[in-house]
Amino acid sequence: MKASSHLKKRLESFSKKLEEQSKPVPNDDRRARYCEYITRFSSYFSRERWSLTGSTVTRMRLRSLTDEGDYDYLIISGISIPKEALEHRSDVPCFVHIRTDKVNTFVFDEDLKVDGKYLHSKVLKELDKRAFEITSGLLPVLVAPVASQSYIGLNQNINPGTSQVNYFGANLNGDFEVAVRSTDLSSTVKEHLCNLSGVLGGDNSENTMMPSLFRMLGTLIQAAVLSENISPPSPKKVCRRDSVGSTLRFDYKSSKDFIAAFLIDGTLQCINEWKRNMMNRKKAFWPKEDTIDKIHASEVYVVAKPAIVSPDPTRDFCFGFNQAERLLAESLSPDQRLCMLLLKSLQKGFLGEYSDVLTTFHWSTAFYHKCEEIDPALFHRKTMLQPLGSVLSYMCECLRNRYLKHYFVESNLIAHISPEKADKIAAKIKQILRDPESALPVYFEKGVCTRNLTVSDEDLLKRSEEPDAGCQVTKVLELWVQLQKAASAEDSKLTRALLDTFLLILQKEMGFLENESLSMEGIVNSLVTQGVRYVASTICSFLAETSSK
Known part of the structure; x- marks a missing residue:
């Protein structure tokens, strides 16, 4: 490929724009934190995990003013599949069938079997409660079609998983209080939990972050105390993708892909062979040996996805090398x-x-x-x-x-x-290859529809960090101490899960509890100390502004 001097100059501007579009934004951290909260709560009841994956974590995601792109969530079951239970398809070996008779750690019911011995892919496609005891009820809530004056959420099935495209954006009202009051927790603990979530959520209707967080936590609580699947809330209006058409106008678009997976127990033969081939190369520039070792030790998953040729939708699963792909991307210069x-x-x-x-x-x-x-x-x-x-x-x-x-x-x-x-x-x-000067600019010159851009998630985050955003630090500290005292007499998994998850939220969302090794008494003292500092600094700033006027 040859480049004229004009193209070389344009290439520099293209590079700057791509670097700007791929920069991490606060919304990335927020979504990663939500996965951490779900995993922390779920750990008290099962081994289910959520993690952010895909182009967000590899920093290969391109955002525009009107399209934030997609966030990929990997939902990992507490059930692992031994490598011996995998049968590779001979035509496309990255696709496999799973033999249920060779899974010794879990007994699958007959309705989850095909031909009496193969695992049915619906266990992942439908996020079956038997494999996802806690988070099975969460997905329907997160992807329930939504319609309001400023927010439309439309769903579509993807391979693998489910996707929701949000044309936004409006607030999501939480079900946290309803969930808490349906538990067997004492009335005092219930009251303190609801009060604390109310203060953390704030009264600012434009702040969509904390209300959606507590809506999610409400579903986790329900999943922990109910034995049946949780039905998603009935939306006032169900919007289908084909009802929108190409004339839909929106201000800002973002999508979320939810992909359920099983962890593979044991190192796959293909990974052993890959490492051996990498190490035996006579001349290779990339990846380096330490990256190869990390990839060899990384987790591999299977997800429900029909094979690209001669698909068998009921039995086909596909390998997911999510951790390895992240390591490869991180090793790039x-x-x-x-x-x-x-x-x-x-x-x-x-x-x-x-x-x-x-x-x-x-x-x-x-x-x-x-x-x-x-x-x-x-x-x-x-x-x-x-x-x-x-x-x-x-x-x-x-x-x-x-x-x-x-x-x-x-x-x-x-x-x-x-x-x-x-x-x-x-x-x-x-x-x-013949004419890069004509081909390269196409992406950068694509027209953008005339529309008024709404407040972005980044701006919402900045707004939520301001003192008047509805999060009263001293009130949070007071409520936390009261909650801690009320819960001390209740020694249940749900109580411990809630307190531990709230501690994590306070640490991540408010910057408290930097020393995680503190005892419970030390944590409370740390909260109070930091709260006093916060209030003192706020007063000093106010006095300084007043005196300068």
């Missing part, structure tokens, strides 16, 4: 990462008509293969087009051969693409 972002801009821009066929996952796989061979020095911005062209040429070769190898498994990722479609995509990529 800033310049390598920028090259991947340029590929992503081409995939969304010039190659946009094929973006659902040749996805970001395909491009990142091709990129990782080539990073092994390309000298990292060539990823410098002045020579960036050279490695970029190398990856594009490699993808053309893969399309011509109808084979793109999975990075960890000897499996063809493009086996489902027809020869005709592959040729068309390859021809389009060759246009980029």
